[in-house]
Amino acid sequence: MKLILAIVNDDDASTVSGALNKAGFSATKLATTGGYLKAGNTTFIIGVEDELTDNALEIIGNNAKKRTQIIQDATPYGSFNTMAMPLEITVGGAT
Numbered sequence: 686m687k688l689i690l691a692i693v694n695d696d697d698a699s700t701v702s703g704a705l706n707k708a709g710f711s712a713t714k715l716a717t718t719g720g721y722l723k724a725g726n727t728t729f730i731i732g733v734e735d736e737l738t739d740n741a742l743e744i745i746g747n748n749a750k751k752r753t754q755i756i757q758d759a760t761p762y763g764s765f766n767t768m769a770m771p772l773e774i775t776v777g778g779a780t
Contacts, residue, residue, distance in 0.1 A: 687738045689731040692717065692780045693749040698727035701748045701779075705731065710741055749779035 713730040733741045
């Protein structure tokens with residue numbers, strides 16, 4: 686028996702949940718927040734038999750998509766001013 690803790694973006698949570706349920710997996714969902722953007726996530730807690738672990742991970746990976754997002758980077762440049770520079774980052778996917 687294995688325990689999977691999967692953290693996915695809130696945008697993908699219902700898709701991942703539906704795909705897991707359709708494949709016969711039961712999961713506990715927790716609303717979580719964190720990371721660099723302080724964005725909402727969903728943490729899935731899934732107990733699976735050893736031989737089904739790869740199948741569950743594949744379902745999660747196929748349904749939690751990565752995408753890019755533009756944010757304003759407020760890193761101080763120089764000693765007196767702060768310039769907000771656009772920064773493209775990757776969000777989504779599963780951890």
